Amino acid sequence: MLSLEVSITFFSAAVLLGLAPGPDNIFVLTQSALRGRGPGLVITLGLCSGLLVHTAAVAFGVAIIFQTSVVAFTVLKVIGAGYLVYLAWQAFRAAPETIRGETNGAGSYWSDYRRGVIMNITNPKVSIFFLAFLPQFADPGRGAVVYQLLLLGGLFIVATILVFGSIALLAGTLGQWLNRSQRVQLMLNRLAGTVFVMLAIKLATSQR
Numbered sequence: 001m002l003s004l005e006v007s008i009t010f011f012s013a014a015v016l017l018g019l020a021p022g023p024d025n026i027f028v029l030t031q032s033a034l035r036g037r038g039p040g041l042v043i044t045l046g047l048c049s050g051l052l053v054h055t056a057a058v059a060f061g062v063a064i065i066f067q068t069s070v071v072a073f074t075v076l077k078v079i080g081a082g083y084l085v086y087l088a089w090q091a092f093r094a095a096p097e098t099i100r101g102e103t104n105g106a107g108s109y110w111s112d113y114r115r116g117v118i119m120n121i122t123n124p125k126v127s128i129f130f131l132a133f134l135p136q137f138a139d140p141g142r143g144a145v146v147y148q149l150l151l152l153g154g155l156f157i158v159a160t161i162l163v164f165g166s167i168a169l170l171a172g173t174l175g176q177w178l179n180r181s182q183r184v185q186l187m188l189n190r191l192a193g194t195v196f197v198m199l200a201i202k203l204a205t206s207q208r
Contacts, residue, residue: 037172046116055153080122
């Protein structure tokens with residue numbers, strides 16, 4: 001199994017990576033500021049659930065397909081970019097009343113959770129990142145590599161929940177103050193739509 005030193009080093013690196021600006025934490029930031037802490041935290045759980053899929057893919061060797069197959073990589077990133085464009089369209093056309101209405105209810109939270117899962121799973125660069133990052137901390141001499149990779153993935157998810165959860169709480173608190181004005185709320189909505197479009201372009205033009 002993993003040594004304490006390796007676990008601490010890996011966890012620290014995961015926290016720093018979570019703080020670095022990227023599609024996922026920007027997504028949590030904008031949605032939390034726009035719609036509140038609850039949706040932001042649920043989206044965080046969705047994103048981290050997607051990381052479970054990437055962890056399993058790396059541990060059992062599936063992610064190698066996306067590193068070696070141009071077709072698989074292209075198909076998945078096109079799906080992800082298309083989904084982001086759909087989210088942008090929803091954001092641009094939503095009224096302030098609609099935004100506030102989405103912050104309550106189990107159905108809305110399930111939609112937020114599903115949104116986070118889809119966004120994470122359809123980003124092939126996450127699988128490739130895990131494929132390159134996790135094995136560096138695994139040691140065949142300390143037991144089965146598969147179990148070590150699963151444990152590393154679990155540590156990465158814990159770090160991500162801590163970082164993204166903090167972002168959701170801070171941005172959600174700020175958003176509560178900003179959303180008192182419908183005009184500001186509309187501006188935040190347009191900003192969220194713009195961010196979605198930018199993330200879609202970045203994903204669609206990404207290289208392996």
